[in-house]
Amino acid sequence: MAEFGDCTHAGKYNVYGRLWQMFGLKKSGKVPRLALSHVITGCGVGCCSEPVGVGVLGQLCWVRGSNANKIHGPSPWLTFTHELGHNLGAGHSFHEGQGKTGGIMDYGSKKKNGIYQFNTKYQKKTICSTLNSRVGWCLRKAVNHTSRTAYTLPTKAERKELNDLNAATGVKHALVKGIICHDNYKDGGKVDAVTCAQKCKKQPGCTEFSVGGHGGSVGCRYAYQGGGCCSTARRQGRTRWSKNGPWRSTYCTPFKSWGLNHCSKGSCMTYVKTVITTKAQLWSQFGPSSRMCGRETFAPKQVPSWGVKGFQGPSWEVPSQEACQDAAVASGHSFYQVAKAETSGLVEKTTTGLLCYTVAQCRYPSKTSTAWKIYATPAAAKITPLAIPKVTTRATWWPRGSDDKGGKKNRKCRQDQKYKHRVPTRSECQDEAIAYGHAYYSYNDANKLCYSSTRCKSKRIWTRGWNHYKARR
Numbered sequence: 001m002a003e004f005g006d007c008t009h010a011g012k013y014n015v016y017g018r019l020w021q022m023f024g025l026k027k028s029g030k031v032p033r034l035a036l037s038h039v040i041t042g043c044g045v046g047c048c049s050e051p052v053g054v055g056v057l058g059q060l061c062w063v064r065g066s067n068a069n070k071i072h073g074p075s076p077w078l079t080f081t082h083e084l085g086h087n088l089g090a091g092h093s094f095h096e097g098q099g100k101t102g103g104i105m106d107y108g109s110k111k112k113n114g115i116y117q118f119n120t121k122y123q124k125k126t127i128c129s130t131l132n133s134r135v136g137w138c139l140r141k142a143v144n145h146t147s148r149t150a151y152t153l154p155t156k157a158e159r160k161e162l163n164d165l166n167a168a169t170g171v172k173h174a175l176v177k178g179i180i181c182h183d184n185y186k187d188g189g190k191v192d193a194v195t196c197a198q199k200c201k202k203q204p205g206c207t208e209f210s211v212g213g214h215g216g217s218v219g220c221r222y223a224y225q226g227g228g229c230c231s232t233a234r235r236q237g238r239t240r241w242s243k244n245g246p247w248r249s250t251y252c253t254p255f256k257s258w259g260l261n262h263c264s265k266g267s268c269m270t271y272v273k274t275v276i277t278t279k280a281q282l283w284s285q286f287g288p289s290s291r292m293c294g295r296e297t298f299a300p301k302q303v304p305s306w307g308v309k310g311f312q313g314p315s316w317e318v319p320s321q322e323a324c325q326d327a328a329v330a331s332g333h334s335f336y337q338v339a340k341a342e343t344s345g346l347v348e349k350t351t352t353g354l355l356c357y358t359v360a361q362c363r364y365p366s367k368t369s370t371a372w373k374i375y376a377t378p379a380a381a382k383i384t385p386l387a388i389p390k391v392t393t394r395a396t397w398w399p400r401g402s403d404d405k406g407g408k409k410n411r412k413c414r415q416d417q418k419y420k421h422r423v424p425t426r427s428e429c430q431d432e433a434i435a436y437g438h439a440y441y442s443y444n445d446a447n448k449l450c451y452s453s454t455r456c457k458s459k460r461i462w463t464r465g466w467n468h469y470k471a472r473r
Contacts, residue, residue: 007043014044015054018068026066036087037066038080044070055083057091058130078110089130090123158269165197165271173197173208173271178254180213180268181221181229188220196220197271205327205358212267228272276329277322283336286362286376287384292337293362293374324356325375334380335362339372363436364421388435392427398441398469401458412442412466413456423450430469442468 004021007014018041025031044050053069067083069076085105093101099108103119112119118127154162154175162175188199193211200206200222208229209222223229229252254263318324321338328336336358365374401408423429426443429450433441441452446465456468 004039004041007041014041015051015068015070018043019054019056019066022066022068023064035061035065036084038083039066039068040071040076040080041068042071053079053083055086057086058089060087060089060130078104078116081116082110085118085123085127088127090118090126093119093122095122161193162271165194168194169197169201171197171201172274174274176254176270176272178263178268179210179229179252179270180218180263181208181210181223181270182252183229184223184225185210185221185229186224188222190217190219193220193269193271196222200271204332207273207323207327208270210268210270212269213263229270273326277325279322282321282325283375283377284381286335286374286381287365289373290368290371291365291374292368292370292372293335293357293359293365318354318356320354321375324354324358327356328358333358333360334377335359335374337372337374339370361436363419363432383435388428388431390428390431391434392430394427396430397426398430398471400467400469408458410461410464410466411458411468412444412461413440413451413453413468414459415440415453415455415457416451417442419451420449421451422448424448426450433471439471440468442466 004018018039022031022037022039026037031037052073053067055067056064059065065087067080067087069079069083073079081104090105092098092107093103093105094107095101099106101119101122102109102112103117103123104110105118105123110116118124154177158175158177162173166172186199186203188196188209191199191211196209196211196219199220200209203222203224205225206223209220210229211220212218221229318327318338324336324338328334336356338357339355362374362376362380401411423432425448426445429441429443429452432450433439433452436452438452438454440454440456441450442456443450444463444465445467456470458468
């Protein structure tokens with residue numbers, strides 16, 4: 001290959017230089033990552049002032065499953081066979097003395113009982129163990145050796161397992177081999193795929209999970225906080241939003257870098273929930289554009305924002321708006337919002353160009369300079385701050401106080417203070433509580449501030465004007 005260059009590129013020890021070049025070419029995809037790769041070079045001297053061959057021990061089906069030897073050595077084919085033995089896990093056969101033990105892996109004639117062969121007394125167990133451990137590792141189908149867009153086909157057993165877990169959970173998943181959940185995951189223990197699928201189903205917003213990896217020692221990992229196993233890959237630095245394109249390429253691409261070392265045998269299997277929502281089923285937009293539900297809490301608890309500068313909530317990449325709505329449905333949320341990456345304030349663009357965030361409620365959408373759009377179920381969209389019925393009069397005001405404090409002044413509810421906002425009158429504050437089905441509201445007559453809540457633990461306030469009110473029974 002032209003990529004190897006002339007002998008000046010091979011370095012001082014020519015076979016070692018060619019071997020390292022092979023590693024680089026396999027990583028870049030210019031040489032297919034098959035069971036083994038071998039380079040035969042004409043560089044350097046023949047023998048014996050420098051090595052005539054080199055092979056990496058026990059690296060069958062790995063990126064370092066390679067060896068190199070010189071064409072002008074004493075016996076190139078014997079050198080090739082010797083280095084191949086190293087790839088298959090065999091060490092040197094010096095058990096009875098160098099040059100005296102016999103066999104391909106010994107120095108000297110490399111004969112055993114007058115025949116060129118491996119010394120089965122010392123090497124058969126080692127080589128067979130390596131071969132048995134690599135069954136199923138090597139890539140069964142390489143669709144494109146340059147782009148590596150497809151690597152392996154599911155085996156018959158894996159297809160059966162996929163059908164079993166789909167039937168057990170009632171959720172349709174697709175299988176992707178060569179990736180393991182590396183971020184935004186919970187450890188589900190060493191269980192089978194069906195059990196892991198059940199754990200994912202119980203986790204709000206979980207859209208994918210994985211089993212296997214590290215030779216089967218990892219087990220089950222399932223996504224949480226919404227989205228998939230790479231949903232929190234976009235991390236915030238101290239001064240700016242970090243670019244994570246290389247991060248995603250390393251950890252979220254099949255058989256790429258980290259995954260190559262731990263998933264090459266095909267044991268890493270990620271199950272991705274397939275799209276349920278169609279374009280015809282998409283919810284209607286909730287309010288105008290450039291609005292976001294920034295005050296809402298993401299169930300089950302508030303977590304830091306990974307996505308958009310100034311946005312107080314977790315966001316993640318999705319391939320489509322339909323996928324974001326799927327996540328909202330899976331979480332039991334009535335609202336979700338999406339934005340294109342190039343308009344969302346990020347330093348870099350995402351892979352898919354679409355960010356997603358889901359919430360249970362979106363009472364007071366706030367304005368934002370970025371192009372977020374909110375979507376809601378038909379039922380949730382009926383109640384908006386601009387469409388709340390005005391039904392409260394002075395005569396129907398709720399009484400002040402709660403059961404535990406007996407109507408004392410200068411108190412407000414501890415719950416949902418983050419929803420505090422301005423309204424002109426106490427009657428309108430009560431209207432909001434009625435519309436949202438809340439039994440309490442707190443209102444400040446001096447500053448015209450209001451918020452409502454489903455329950456109320458009273459809190460003494462030294463600032464004048466605050467009082468909380470409870471619905472009449």
